[in-house]
Amino acid sequence: MTVKACVFDVFGTVVDWRTSVARESAPYLARHGVNATPLGFADAWRRRYQPAMEECRSGRRPWTRLDVLHRENLDGLLRDLGSDPAKIGEAELAEWNNAWRKLDPWPEAVAGLTRLKRNYIIAPLSNGNIALMTAMAKRAGIPWDAILGAEVAQAYKPQPEAYLRTAEVLMIRPDELCLVAAHNGDLAAARKAGLKTAFVTRPTEHGDDQATDLAPSQAWDWVGTDFQDLAGKMGC
């Protein structure tokens, strides 16, 4: 079993999107009197993520960058909360949408990735687009070897093409590629496509009362409590 590259789910696995989006949204919510708490707003914005991508997966809409979907979801959410996006204005909305580029890594994530980078090519395999992932990594100091994912594959996870085309651009076999994720569903789809799999637990991604993904649902190839633990188990 020779893994040559580790690719990572990012939202929830590498970075804490929920508290970061809440922090970035708080000043906008206050300034424009939007009827939501910061964490409630972050959760509501994220709830529109899967349905928006499903439009593309189903073929009803061509593949579209996540930055664009996030922005449409922001406008829609504001309208549903009784706030008119037009009154907030283009410049502020564009800046607010960049909240998704300002997500903080989990505390040990960068140190763990730095260890994994010694033995493996490391890259995101996220549904986030290249510009989003590049800006996030630059701000947070995430030491990716390359920026891969949905935009390179032109397919959104969990479509098999998202995993298979990532192996293809790296010119390795699917079983030489390992997906690292805190989500059992993502790993199940990766395994079905022939990838190796590594699970890490992120028990507060959705807050203190999180009920999902607290434990592995299958016998994944590796299981770690976090990236430091995983790095040790993967020989780094």
Added chain:
Amino acid sequence: MTVKACVFDVFGTVVDWRTSVARESAPYLARHGVNATPLGFADAWRRRYQPAMEECRSGRRPWTRLDVLHRENLDGLLRDLGSDPAKIGEAELAEWNNAWRKLDPWPEAVAGLTRLKRNYIIAPLSNGNIALMTAMAKRAGIPWDAILGAEVAQAYKPQPEAYLRTAEVLMIRPDELCLVAAHNGDLAAARKAGLKTAFVTRPTEHGDDQATDLAPSQAWDWVGTDFQDLAGKMGC
């Protein structure tokens, strides 16, 4: 004039392909008694580079990864030199072809890129494919923020799409993107597409008697003697 990202030609501009390919090829040439000097072989292999890409640019052939073109060119060159690739064998040829992933940066290139990275997103805009560029950067310690170029754009320079789609995936305007290259022709195509341009001299790319690209052919936006000089001129 606000440049947000600098993208780089790689073969010749960031790395010294000629002496590196010669060094990597020397043991194979000796072992198989190929009728060529290492530098002569490197030059001859490289001479097949543009014609091979031209097949793709012209539409006679779909876009094809440079690793694949390099390998076809290796086999063809060996045949022309009277050596049968089949006798050398698949494993050795594949490893030999990886010479292009083992190119050494010019002496000041990594230090200069590290300075430029402080103020700009830095990425390759090379005709090399993602796997090739990623492996090269990992071996040589080139600190790219992302791996862009022909494979992401699905077009080979100097086609305008190679430049324009690179700005598009970074979600910036063409005039917020600067191409850094040691080749006036590459910069001319980038300027035509609306990019900013920076020329650095690499007077020994083709050896001591190089006659081309010794000076800027147009008034490029920046001109540097090397990446350290350019970093200073670009405010880093």
